Amino acid sequence: MKPLLNRQSSLLKNLMREAELYQALLEVGQQCLPSELKAHLVGVGFEKNVLILQIDNNIWATQLRFFEPTILTVYQENFPHLELNRTHIKVLPIGEAPRVKRKVKTHPSQEDALEMQTLAGQVESKGLQAALLKLSLRANEDDSEER
Numbered sequence: 001m002k003p004l005l006n007r008q009s010s011l012l013k014n015l016m017r018e019a020e021l022y023q024a025l026l027e028v029g030q031q032c033l034p035s036e037l038k039a040h041l042v043g044v045g046f047e048k049n050v051l052i053l054q055i056d057n058n059i060w061a062t063q064l065r066f067f068e069p070t071i072l073t074v075y076q077e078n079f080p081h082l083e084l085n086r087t088h089i090k091v092l093p094i095g096e097a098p099r100v101k102r103k104v105k106t107h108p109s110q111e112d113a114l115e116m117q118t119l120a121g122q123v124e125s126k127g128l129q130a131a132l133l134k135l136s137l138r139a140n141e142d143d144s145e146e147r
Helices: 002-030 058-065 068-078 110-122 126-146
Strands: 041-047 050-055 086-091
Touching (some): 002 041, 050 058
Antiparallel strands (some): 041 050
């Protein structure tokens, strides 16, 4: 058990070290930007010889394009072993929470209610009978709301 825990601990340490590295890389990029743009640069990565800049919105991506040459130069100077020769901007929208769709409560028609009551009389399952009868009562609720 102890070797397993030690292995998990070393994996966690490696993960923490990697997170600290990416945070430091992000801070290098943010230092090249004006204050209003810094917060919108949310990540930095590398893929082959490409510096990947992750931004949170298309509008800010347009602004970031003006600073691409400066940022690339800074990374080329600080990390020459990566041999970066171009940049790529990825938009990672951090949007608002999805809106909850309101469910519209519908009532069965009188015809549907009668059909459910008839079907409830033919069904063997007591639970299904009760559900059909309860649902058929909603037609009467609809009538009382209209009055």
